[in-house]
Amino acid sequence: MLNLGYACERYRLLFCKFCLYPNSELLHIVFKAVIKHICYNFASFISVCDEWTEWGPCIGGCDTTGTQTRTCEIGGLEGNEENQECDTDACVCDEWPEWGPCIGDCDTSGTQTRTCESGGLVGNEDSRQCDTDACVCDEWTAWGSCIGECELPGTQTRTCESGGLEGNEDSRSCDTGDCVCDEWADWGDCIALCDDFGERERRCTSGDLLGYYDSEDCEGDPCGR
Structure with missing residues (x-):
């Protein structure tokens, strides 16, 4: 493959060598024309790349034909990109994280998810059904104060802190006490x-x-x- 930069340099040195001889005006004109012809007139279609980067990753959906790119670093095409077709990864996940928590009402079928971390399915989510916690509370807060008018039945509440009923409130009647x-x-x-x-x-x-x-x-x- 022709290295345009190398060819131009060789002709330039040869031209300067002839410039040292007397009575070389004709040679001067001839070689000047040759250099112009080679180094400029043909530059647009003799341009080549002396050094390319490595091919980039294959971009496209899994199990399909994708595209990868490389960039010219040195030569007449410096900064230009070149593309080629490539085979993308298979539609499989190389690494899944742990399943997330089971989301849903207590004592029912819930859903838990995980997201692929590497492979042809990276970024995709997988889901499955799961059994939610039983409708029981593992730990309640203390009963709150009795709310209501004195000497009449009042109401006090507590909140579930953990278990299948987490976040739910429980209430009961209470004695507000004498009006004092x-x-x-x-x-x-x-x-x-x-x-x-x-x-x-x-x-x-x-x-x-x-x-x-x-x-x-x-x-x-x-x-x-």
Whole structure:
């Protein structure tokens, strides 16, 4: 195969050798024309690549005809690419990871998946049916506080932390306890006619009865005062 760079260099050296001789004007013109003819006029269709990279990977679906590419590194075609057909890998997976968790409601058929890590099926997913956990809870949280009005049935809940019921809540009735006031305001004035009995009130400022009023009988002032 013709190395264009090598040929041009040889003709250039030969031309310069003749330039040293006297009365060589005619030779000068002839060799100049020869060099121009070889090194320029034919460059477009004599271009070759002196060194190619290795062929790249075979790109295409598994078990089909793919394409691989290489690039010219040195020569007249430097930077140009060349393609050729190739046989892709078989449609098999060389390495599968462990199966993922079984996804689905408890006590039913679930699904678990894995993704091929190498081979003709790299990146593809495989799936299979699996048996989910039984509808039981292996560990519950503690019961929460009893929610509801005092002296009436309330509700408290807990959450499953592990097992087939993980994330589910359980609830039950509970006793809210007596209605108590933790702190009362002072008694108000007694509202009554003189020498008669009336009523006074106080307001709960803290506890189950917050905002409620308590009352008691009281005696009015004597008449004539």
